Amino acid sequence: MHETDLAVIGSGPAGMAAAAEAAGLGLRVALFDDQPRPGGQAYRDVDRVGPMRGAVLGPDFVEGRRLTAALDDPRISHLGGAGVWAIEPGFTICYSQAGEARLLRARRVLLATGALERPMPVPGWTLPGVMTAGAGQILLKQAGLVPRRSVLVGTGPLLYLFAVQMVRAGINPAALIETQTRGDLARALRHMGGLFGGWGYMTEGWRLLRVLQRAGVPRIVGAHEIAIEGEDRAEAVRFRRGGAQHRLPCDTVFLHHGVVPNPQAARSLGLDHRWEPRQQCFVPVCDAWGEAASAEGGVEGVFVAGDGAGIGGARAAELQGRLAALRIAEGLDRIGNEECDGRAKPLRRQLRRELAVRPFLDAAYPPFAEALRPDDTTMVCRCEEVTAGEIRRAAAQGCPGPNRLKGFLRAGMGPCQGRVCGLAVTQILAEATGQSPDETGYFHIRPPIKPLTLGALAALAETGEAAGTDKTAPGQGDAA
Amino acid sequence: MDSEYAIIGGGVVGLSVAWGLLLRGRRVTVIDGGDAALSASRGNFGLIWVQGKGLTEPRYARWTQRSAAAWGGFAADLALAAGRSVWVEQKGGYDIQFTEAGLETTAARYETLRAALGGDYPFEILDTAALRREEPAIGPRVAGAILHRQDGHADPLGLLAALSEAVRRAGGRVLTGRQVTGVTRNGAFRLTCADGTVLEAGKVVLAAGLGAARLGPAFGFRAPVRPQRGQVLITEKLPRLLNRPSVFARQVPEGGIQIGATNEEVGFDDGVTRSGLARLAADAVAAFPPLARVQLLRSWGALRVMSPDGLPIYQESAAMPGAYLVTCHSGITLAAAHARFLPDWLEGTDAAPNLEVFREDRFNLPVA
Amino acid sequence: MKTVSTFLSLEAPGPRVRVWLDGAPLHLPRGANLAAALLGAGVNTFRGTACSGAPRAPYCMMGACFDCMIEVEGETRQACLLEVAEGMRLTRPGAPGDA
Ligand SMILES: Cc1cc2nc3c(=O)[nH]c(=O)nc-3n(C[C@H](O)[C@H](O)[C@H](O)COP(=O)(O)OP(=O)(O)OC[C@H]3O[C@@H](n4cnc5c(N)ncnc54)[C@H](O)[C@@H]3O)c2cc1C
Ligand code: FES
Numbered sequence: 001m002h003e004t005d006l007a008v009i010g011s012g013p014a015g016m017a018a019a020a021e022a023a024g025l026g027l028r029v030a031l032f033d034d035q036p037r038p039g040g041q042a043y044r045d046v047d048r049v050g051p052m053r054g055a056v057l058g059p060d061f062v063e064g065r066r067l068t069a070a071l072d073d074p075r076i077s078h079l080g081g082a083g084v085w086a087i088e089p090g091f092t093i094c095y096s097q098a099g100e101a102r103l104l105r106a107r108r109v110l111l112a113t114g115a116l117e118r119p120m121p122v123p124g125w126t127l128p129g130v131m132t133a134g135a136g137q138i139l140l141k142q143a144g145l146v147p148r149r150s151v152l153v154g155t156g157p158l159l160y161l162f163a164v165q166m167v168r169a170g171i172n173p174a175a176l177i178e179t180q181t182r183g184d185l186a187r188a189l190r191h192m193g194g195l196f197g198g199w200g201y202m203t204e205g206w207r208l209l210r211v212l213q214r215a216g217v218p219r220i221v222g223a224h225e226i227a228i229e230g231e232d233r234a235e236a237v238r239f240r241r242g243g244a245q246h247r248l249p250c251d252t253v254f255l256h257h258g259v260v261p262n263p264q265a266a267r268s269l270g271l272d273h274r275w276e277p278r279q280q281c282f283v284p285v286c287d288a289w290g291e292a293a294s295a296e297g298g299v300e301g302v303f304v305a306g307d308g309a310g311i312g313g314a315r316a317a318e319l320q321g322r323l324a325a326l327r328i329a330e331g332l333d334r335i336g337n338e339e340c341d342g343r344a345k346p347l348r349r350q351l352r353r354e355l356a357v358r359p360f361l362d363a364a365y366p367p368f369a370e371a372l373r374p375d376d377t378t379m380v381c382r383c384e385e386v387t388a389g390e391i392r393r394a395a396a397q398g399c400p401g402p403n404r405l406k407g408f409l410r411a412g413m414g415p416c417q418g419r420v421c422g423l424a425v426t427q428i429l430a431e432a433t434g435q436s437p438d439e440t441g442y443f444h445i446r447p448p449i450k451p452l453t454l455g456a457l458a459a460l461a462e463t464g465e466a467a468g469t470d471k472t473a474p475g476q477g478d479a480a
Numbered sequence: 481m482d483s484e485y486a487i488i489g490g491g492v493v494g495l496s497v498a499w500g501l502l503l504r505g506r507r508v509t510v511i512d513g514g515d516a517a518l519s520a521s522r523g524n525f526g527l528i529w530v531q532g533k534g535l536t537e538p539r540y541a542r543w544t545q546r547s548a549a550a551w552g553g554f555a556a557d558l559a560l561a562a563g564r565s566v567w568v569e570q571k572g573g574y575d576i577q578f579t580e581a582g583l584e585t586t587a588a589r590y591e592t593l594r595a596a597l598g599g600d601y602p603f604e605i606l607d608t609a610a611l612r613r614e615e616p617a618i619g620p621r622v623a624g625a626i627l628h629r630q631d632g633h634a635d636p637l638g639l640l641a642a643l644s645e646a647v648r649r650a651g652g653r654v655l656t657g658r659q660v661t662g663v664t665r666n667g668a669f670r671l672t673c674a675d676g677t678v679l680e681a682g683k684v685v686l687a688a689g690l691g692a693a694r695l696g697p698a699f700g701f702r703a704p705v706r707p708q709r710g711q712v713l714i715t716e717k718l719p720r721l722l723n724r725p726s727v728f729a730r731q732v733p734e735g736g737i738q739i740g741a742t743n744e745e746v747g748f749d750d751g752v753t754r755s756g757l758a759r760l761a762a763d764a765v766a767a768f769p770p771l772a773r774v775q776l777l778r779s780w781g782a783l784r785v786m787s788p789d790g791l792p793i794y795q796e797s798a799a800m801p802g803a804y805l806v807t808c809h810s811g812i813t814l815a816a817a818h819a820r821f822l823p824d825w826l827e828g829t830d831a832a833p834n835l836e837v838f839r840e841d842r843f844n845l846p847v848a
Numbered sequence: 849m850k851t852v853s854t855f856l857s858l859e860a861p862g863p864r865v866r867v868w869l870d871g872a873p874l875h876l877p878r879g880a881n882l883a884a885a886l887l888g889a890g891v892n893t894f895r896g897t898a899c900s901g902a903p904r905a906p907y908c909m910m911g912a913c914f915d916c917m918i919e920v921e922g923e924t925r926q927a928c929l930l931e932v933a934e935g936m937r938l939t940r941p942g943a944p945g946d947a
Contacts, residue, residue: 034911034929041910045881052859081929083911086754094754099923116912126915128893128905129854135909138928143877143884144858169858232903233892251854262912382907383914385899397648398656401515407522407640410734415716415777415914420907441515446752446779450911453923454715454739454761455772460754461762716924717898735898775924 004030004077006328007093007106009084009265012040013067013314014306015112018321019078020070025329029076030104032095034083034450038068040114041134042314045142053144056168060314061141067318083450087269089299094447101456108301108328110290111266112321115259115307118281118367119424120154121374124228125255126382133162133256146171147252151237153226154256155180156365160208162254167215174250176212177239179257179368181222188364202357220246224370228253257368260423261308266292267445269299275437276310278362280372281423282442283310288348289327290320303328316354319347372427380428381421383414388428395432402426402443415451418443483509483653485826486671486681488660488695491521492636492811494687495643496818497826499558502650504823509679510647511671514657518690518707518750521811523782525712525740526636526732527725528568528813531575531603531628535589538596539837540791544810545600546833547817548630554816555634562645567733570632574611574625574726576618576767583624590626602629617721619769625726633725635733636812643815655679660688663698665800683802685826689785690748692807700799704843705807707748707783710741711756713764716775722768729764729771736777739764743784750781784809788843794825795840805840853890865934876932883909883916883927894918894927896942917941 006022008015011033019029031038039046043064054062071078079097086094093104117132124130133152139145140162146169152159155178163173212219225240229247236249260281267273271292272285284304285293294300303324306317323344330340374380376389386409394408402418402425405411411425412418418425422443430440448457485501487494490512498508513519530548534541548570555566577583587605594601606614607624614627644654658673663684671679686692686699696703717735725731729739742756757779765772785807787793792808804826808814817833825832864875869891876885883906886894893903894916906916909928916927919939 036929036931050859056858083929088754092754116910117908126902126904126907128903131906132908135907138881138909139855139884139887140858142881143888145855145884145888146858147855149854171856233905382904383897385897385902397644398512398654400657403515404519404522404656407519407637407644409641410637413778415775415917416912417778419912444780446781447757448776448779451775451777451924451926453772454713454765454774454776457758457776458762458765458772461758773923 001092001103001105003105004028005106005332006030006108006110006325007032007091007104008110008112009087009093010040010112010114010306010308011035011038011078012112012114012306012317013042013064014114014308014317014321015040015110016067016071016321017318018110018112018305018325019076020067020073021322021325022329023073023075025325025334027075027329027332027334030093030106031071031076031078032082032084032093033080036080038071038078038080039064041138043067044138049141053141056165057141058165058168083452084265085450085452086447087265089269091301096450096452096456099453099456101452101460103460107332108303110303110305110321110324110328111308112306112317113262113265113308114317115311116262116419117256118258118260119380119420120255120257120368120371121378121380121388121421121424122226122228122255122371123375123378124230124234126379127228127230127234128232129230129234129251130228130253130255133158133254134259136252136254137162137165140165140169147173149174149250150252150254151175151177151248151250152254152256153177153179153223153237154368156256156258157205157208157361159256160205160212163217164208164211167211167217172215172217175218175220175248177223177226177237177248178219178221179223179226180365184366185364188360191360191363202360226368226370257371258365259307259311261310262419263422263442264417264419264445264449266304266308267442268447268449269302271302271304273442278359279311280367281311282437284308288323290324291327301331312355312358316351319351319354323347323351372424373431374424374428380424381411381414383416383420384410386411391425391428392432395429399429400433401441402429403441405429412443417445417449482679483507483681485509485683485685486511486669486679487685487687488671489686489688489691490644490654490656491519491687491689492640492643492815493521493689493806493808493818494685495640495647496811496815497685497687497806497822498647498652499561499643499650500819500823501826502647502652504827507651508647509653509655509681511658511660511673511679512654512656513659513691517659518748518783520689520782520785521636521640523710523712523750523780524636524812525710525738526633526730526812527573527727528570528632528634529573529727529810530630530813531573531590531626533810533813534791535593537791537837538593541593541597541601543792543817543833544813545630546821547814548632550816550820551632551634554819558642558646561649562642563649564642564645565638566642567635567638568632570630572627572629572724573631573633574627574724576625576726576728577623578621578766580623583626586626603627615723617768617770619767621766627724631725633730634812639812639815660695669800669803683804683826685804685806687806689807690783692805696805699803699805700797701795701805702840702843703793703805703807704840705785705787705793708786709744709746709750709781709783711744711752711760711779711781712738712740713757713760713779714738714777715771716777718774721770726767728760729768737764737771737774748783750783752779752781792838793840794822794835794838853888854892855888857888865932867932867934867936867938869938870940878932878934880932881928882930882932885932886927893940895940898942901942
């Protein structure tokens with residue numbers, strides 16, 4: 001089995017920056033990503049973007065090339081198209097690449113697996129033609145595709161950025177249907193006191209809105225009762241604003257109401273999580289370096305950086321990645337304690353500035369209340385087609401949490417393993433049982449956290465690679 | 481008094497007994513654990529399995545056969561009572577063998593048991609060709625299989641959901657998220673839970689799975705049950721590939737192929753291991769080569785509730801009459817017996833099955 | 849395949865290669881993200897769900913939702929994690945023909 005000093009899972013800004021920093025300090029690094037090329041979601045496939053697309057996407061995007069360029073270091077091996085399906089304490093990274101199950105030993109692990117879009121269950125959200133705004137951006141970044149007739153629905157700065165990119169590409173979205181209210185903005189302005197470097201973001205935000213206004217993209221604020229209509233694919237968005245019903249025909253709908261940490265890898269390692277009320281999601285419990293608190297009997301030496309540790313955005317992710325790399329290098333005796341602290345200081349200062357705007361953003365663009373409390377007929381688990389009403393009925397029958405839910409319904413048991421519905425399931429159950437999200441808990445996540453064929457897994461037994469009783473995942477009850 | 485019966489444990493054993501008692505008009509409360517409590521009922525393999533059971537104790541083989549024979553009717557009644565379908569298929573199952581020798585040894589042991597059971601043990605030996613006619617997906621490394629006609633499989637989570645619904649509809653109470661921590665007896669039983677809940681009942685059935693080991697002594701039981709881990713895999717949903725279940729692979733009604741299970745003595749650790757999963761995958765692929773290209777969907781580990789000889793324990797407490805220990809490894813197989821026949825034993829009717837052989841004093845153990 | 853895509857391509861794509869979708873030839877940009885390339889070619893439904901047969905198409909484009917699952921050379925794969933390669937044989941499990 002090959003060995004390396006540091007395994008970084010995820011090659012977005014956090015992972016790439018961490019890899020470069022660690023390699024610069026003399027560590028051998030393996031950088032894994034299930035996408036074939038580095039960039040992550042923020043800088044997806046940035047190296048292959050031509051000048052025209054570059055102009056549409058803007059300088060912030062092309063900026064990602066600085067990070068991919070830094071991967072050109074003999075100490076870094078970038079493993080593209082490599083889905084990490086298990087991380088064993090100690091550490092052995094089990095991944096599949098080119099149809100094979102492969103193993104790599106690493107002394108430290110950094111999880112830089114980024115964010116997922118917050119689930120936005122509204123009626124009709126499973127229809128073809130409905131995507132996340134992040135997906136829409138990826139289509140633009142990676143394939144240069146722009147939707148002909150689209151509507152953006154939800155809340156948050158990402159919607160503005162994406163809409164502006166479409167305007168620059170020459171095809172305006174039909175409308176922005178926003179769920180936040182003027183009251184949210186007023187409340188958010190109270191957080192302005194804490195903003196220093198955050199002003200940059202704010203002015204950037206106003207600038208985007210001005211572009212949309214000049215381009216004549218209609219914005220509807222305070223929309224509710226949102227539903228997507230269509231037989232076999234999206235045909236229109238229906239919503240209410242004030243007293244009036246509206247219906248906007250379209251063929252693509254982009255949903256977005258914030259992003260949340262991708263929990264799969266951290267959960268599969270049994271890391272402690274806590275509910276973050278401001279961001280309304282679970283975050284792994286980490287120290288200021290991103291080192292995960294090791295739960296009782298849990299694993300040690302796991303770091304988390306970037307959005308996977310709590311939502312901070314691409315620039316914060318990069319800084320967190322570098323901080324984690326410093327601490328890891330110190331732990332492996334590549335730098336001394338003082339040097340580590342010294343190098344960390346300016347990074348921390350920048351990180352504070354980057355994060356200063358978050359309380360404002362979180363308050364100004366809160367998750368869409370109706371999608372946190374979908375009505376009974378709305379589908380929540382897309383894979384197994386389970387509705388919110390069925391989950392509430394299970395709660396009424398005494399289901400105490402998401403894992404026991406499997407004894408009632410199949411929610412979370414499909415191929416996405418709860419990636420899309422997990423948070424919604426916890427929140428619906430918590431509300432129905434009157435427990436906190438912390439008390440309610442989350443799906444137990446077991447390997448494989450990425451798809452793997454039985455043949456590839458079986459081959460490990462035959463080569464003897466599977467010998468021993470290496471622990472692949474901590475135990476908790478789960479079900480057939 | 482709240483109830484005539486308090487059932488501690490809302491797994492498949494506790495709920496089967498509870499439903500059976502409710503059908504006889506008893507007032508029943510079931511107390512069950514929270515989201516993280518261990519639960520074999522939520523992690524098992526789902527077989528209704530006769531072959532191989534009771535090789536050294538024909539009375540266990542008979543009890544198993546009796547339950548398997550009752551399963552179809554039990555499932556139909558349960559579906560009506562719960563208002564939801566209860567999936568079950570009993571058209572035989574295989575013990576697949578990779579060597580001729582393995583096939584012969586197993587067949588010889590089954591012959592002995594067949595004789596002890598007076599001939600009622602319908603199995604046949606299928607050579608590779610015969611097996612391939614039944615299961616076209618079988619691979620060249622397989623030597624053959626024993627087909628036992630009384631075997632079958634169910635949907636364990638669907639069964640659990642139906643049982644809890646039926647218990648509610650029959651007027652039973654189910655209290656979840658609670659852990660029973662103590663008992664006193666003063667006429668009625670008084671059960672106290674960790675969260676402060678107190679419950680009174682005339683009789684108590686301790687069906688707490690592995691939880692019985694800790695709680696048993698409070699009722700005067702030895703409750704010598706230990707965990708034995710089984711790791712299980714399930715694949716993506718596929719069109720029909722397997723005709724009948726076997727001890728290491730079955731196709732569930734939704735289409736996924738479930739593969740299992742390891743037998744490991746690792747205490748209360750219910751995690752999964754690479755070696756365990758890889759070995760299961762290798763055996764499954766050797767038996768059914770088309771599985772090699774199928775995506776693995778999930779894996780899990782679950783802890784079997786094992787007595788020292790692997791047989792059930794049915795015991796009324798000598799120290800606290802009216803308290804019963806009911807525990808077994810094969811709770812799915814025995815669900816029909818627990819719902820239909822065990823209530824007679826608890827109620828002491830003339831129809832009570834003779835369960836002497838399952839008393840816990842068969843284990844020569846000091847009281848804990 | 850003559851369906852008009854609901855997407856427009858910003859740039860003239862580079863060289864195209866032939867792949868097979870449900871037995872019919874389709875020309876996609878070589879090396880492009882497979883899910884994006886199919887959407888760009890007007891393939892609007894990727895599969896029908898195993899539960900109800902409801903049509904699905906890419907939702908997240910980042911490997912999370914599994915709604916882009918398609919069979920590639922007989923193996924179920926997430927199209928949004930793959931790149932287009934010459935001669936790929938694709939099938940859509942349970943998808944209603946939307947060609
Ligand atoms: C891997 C594996 C494969 C299996 N395959 C099969 C098979 O193919 N066929 C078959 O027939 N059987 C099979 N079994 C066995 C079957 O699952 C068990 O026999 C059955 O689930 C036992 O049910 P139970 O109710 O006793 O225990 P459990 O299902 O463990 O339920 C016990 C319940 O008691 C509760 N509890 C515990 N302590 C307390 C307390 N102090 N207070 C309140 N509540 C408490 C828990 O919360 C839990 O819900 C398998 C088991 C495993 C692990
Ligand atoms: S589109 Fe969601 S996994 Fe590919």
